[in-house]
Amino acid sequence: MINFLYIIPEIIIMTVLSFVIVLDSFFSKNNKKISYYFVQLSLFLCSYYIIDNFNFLNKNTSNLYNTSIFSNIFKLFITLSLALILHYTYKFLQYFKKYESEYFMIALFALIGMMIMVSSEHLLLLYLGIELLSLSLYSLISFNRDSIFSSEAAIKYYILGAIASGFLLFGISLIYGLTGSLYYVEISNQISSLNFSSSEYTLHAVGLIFALTFILISLAFKFGAAPFHMWIPDVYHGSLITTTLLLSTVPKIAVFIIIIKIINSIFSNLYIFWADILFILSILSIIVGNVTAIVQTNIKRMLAYSTIANIGFILLGIFTGSIEGYKAAMFYTITYVLFTIAAFGLLSELKNGESPIEEITNLSGLNKQYPILAFIFMLLMLSFIGIPPLLGFHAKLFIIQSLILTSNIFLSIFAVLMTVIGSYYYLRVIKVMYFDNLDNKLSCISTSYITYLYVFLLVLLGLFPDILGQISYYSISNL
């Protein structure tokens, strides 16, 4: 049985959600935005209770559901990031007259899904969490029904996502058949009691590797790693820019946490098998992402390929299998998410004529009209490249450091080379903003003080990377 005191954050979100669903139908068209404020309120209330949960932590509150420090830190992070994302979304939808309260409700459903994914200690619960998240993402992607690209992206993601879920379920069922349990702890006990030397194929190892491969393929699909990355550019391109903002940030943290949990707490004894899989995934992701991004003209597509490349770096950190590698991967994920929120958020605040920003050339001459915004966007791009005082530099540094510590010298050289190739397309954006002629149609849809404050905090965080480093180290050691 579960102690319901520990899942108060989830209960709060669900309660407010049910309340808003009913209440929203009574509002007239002009008052629908009250629902948005309720949603934001629920996010802050939820984060208050998550912080409150730190006071009475228990490593294992239930076999099914884990509310340890690790999951609480990430629930807090996801909730606050979602509050910021919804702020941008609200302003964007309001300006382009696409506002519907359902968008925010579905985003809350996605939040519940991610919280379940972070906390689950049971494969069935994990599957339900992933389904909750994916289903809400499908409907958010197809939200912009006037655009044919949006429907196309949603259908593509839906079909591929269903196949990936099928793979995950197949892997889970194989694990149940082999170990007789779905609890992470019991599966891991079963595997370690098998006592096979990892170099030779024993009977049991074959089955476990089979299951492991299926689960990793499905998670790589959800993460967007290279051979399974085909949906990312189309989906990012097809959906509204704020949906892309939501899609490319918080779900990645949740999927990252599952990957690290599954690898670290279930399959830690099978290191040599999953290391190979992750190695191939990460190398392919980095190459495909960085090389293909060079030829993109659409800024959402370009950032989509940069996402793939970044995911390659994250997987490279996990691949080392050391605590330093996990820490570096976690640091990288958090950095990536923080900066992607800023980048897409800033893009959602600009418009070209009467439509949102689509092409890179839409940004031309941004410096002449909005020098502060151009400077901020330059900082973000420089951080993605990995220029020293910014957070992106430390993230890349830690990954390369962990590679060197586990004596993967060639891989670290490869990572540095690929960073150099990748810097081309980020620098091109800076060039377009600073040196091209002004496109007079460019304008800003609202004041962006929150962006200023947020990026200021990010720069400050980059000057003191120790804070984030401590957090990721602390959470990894409490995994």
Added chain:
Amino acid sequence: MNAELIIFYLFSIFLIISSMRVVISNNPVKSAIYLVFSFFCSAVLWLLLGAEFLSVILILVYVGAVMVLFLFVVMMLDINLSEITSGFVKYLNEGIFVFIIMSALLILFFQNQFADTNKNIITEIIIISDSNTKNLGYILYTEYILAFEIAAVILLLGIISAITLTHKKKSDNKFQDPDMQVNVKKEDRIFIVKDEDSK
């Protein structure tokens, strides 16, 4: 060969054939009916395993409700058959390639895995009564209550997103607004034009 084994093999073969026909069949209505049949066959297999509650639920819910709805939708949609079947030959080679690799791996795996072991690895099932239904209900509402609740949340999400996606009025739709029709005034419809010539 006892009766149980005969039933098992018979319905397994039926299951495999009908599942293949779901994919191969040209007519979508036929595909749906084969799907119904394959659900029925797996229900029989579950019955053989002793899971009588689940097998009855499979027939009641899937065959009785879901598939009938599905058939209605398939019949109502005007599906272009030639478009569906056109890709079949085109992707046949790749399909066979994937099929051979997957089935070879699966055969290897199952032969190795369960060839010599006959032990029951699933332990510690809380049994409170002989009835399958009672046990299932007990475990669903105690140990897996959280998963049960989350499944309910997923259903709610399904309802909400379906309504959001279909209910939204597209800007180019021609629809009548009863509110506007009732509130229409004389001035909205009739324009009195002074006839210049009659003066």
